[in-house]
Amino acid sequence: MNTTTTDRVAIVTGGSRGIGRAVALELAGRGLPVVLAFAGNRAAAEATVDDITGAGGRALAVQADVADPDAVAEVFDTAERAFGGVDVVVHAAGRMVLSPIADLDLDAFDDLHRTNVRGTFVVAKQAARRTRPGGSLVTFSTSVLGLRFPTYGAYAASKAAVEALTLILARELRGRDVTVNAVAPGPTATELFLDGKDEETVAGLARQAPLERLGTPEDIAAVVAFLSSPEGHWINGQVVRANGGIV
Template sequence: MTGDSGGPRVAIVTGGSRGIGRETAGRLAQDGFAVVINYAGNKVEADAAVEDLVASGALAFAVQADVADEVAVASVFDQAEERFGGVDVVVHAAGVMPLSPLADLDLAVLDRVLRTNVRGTFVVDQQAARRLRPGGAIINFSSSITRFSRPGYAAYGASKGAVEAITLTLARELRGRNITVNAVAPGPTATALFLDGKSEELITRIAGESPLERLGEPADLAEVVAFLAGAGRWVNGQVIYVNGGSI
């Protein structure tokens, strides 16, 4: 799989040092992408992810950046272009998920959620819209919580509703560019983001809500992202719920 310059197609994966983002980076590398892993702060995890990719034969490097900082995000794209010649796919998997009933939510926490999940999506997508090569794809991450409406998720669910609005609007704004824009909306998935702070009893109960009677795995999501980044050119302006039939 090659880009316009004859080199490999290039993907930036935000939140690529762990969880779904890391699994997705590996899956795209299998398809021949050069991968730029963006991470928020854990350099050890990011370096380990890059080492795994390079050991598999992929081209990869990591860049630290706060996704809500437009200067830092622009630098991620700059470095991807300098190293690999351009950018074809952006997978925006970075996000935060603090939980609290709405009545008890510290508004400073709400501000952090909105800054990372909403402003972060806007900033990343803005750079992607300006800089992706024709034939590219922007893949945001929403959440099935926009349909579950589970107590405690008001801030997170509101932020992901905004992600969906951004995604669907941008898909239409990029008319004529041959760039697709979609959002993947996971259900409960066995990552640290979901598992942290939950009792084993609660995790078992939530897993049982799916007709498939299990939690999702990062690989389940990575396969959908790989499709959207590759063969799924006729899927555009959609939110794809990947949750094992929980809703």
């Protein structure tokens, strides 16, 4: 664990698993106290907190539905009460539902967009109001927008909305000294991505990138950490396609 001290504070939604967990660990390793927002898996969230605190960092876990404005406000309140403010907001929470467009149940579509679109809007609204000067918001899109894989229609549509919201918010925050960017991972070895895919499918996706492997959560976390750092502060209003060159 990096022992560098900092007065910067991070919130990571979806911080209990996958990319969100990797981001929380990376930011904590750089000295930031982290508030993890998790939807339902308390054991996983507390395990991430234990990993951070066991390595000398500071972290808290708060259960929150990212589409619920009151719950998200409480996450920000917790960061301010416990650590003094909010400087970095990483919105990694999301859902994926795969189906041909013709077959997708509209209730599943609505649930997906409630988390991915409304949830991003709710988190971004709080971040826009409460992130301190010099801070950053990082949202998550997907490289599937360029790859156009069949069965990803509803998911890709939700992430197209995230990109639009992100790029507009970056311009709305003119004069605030707060950056807003999106990271769009390619195929990444997370539970969310691997679920339901056989070995042949996974191997085929891994071969598409010139680097000939899947991304790792740590690959993506490093990109997020740079974008949210003082060194990355000149990058603003961008979508960074972190995918090993697949598109």
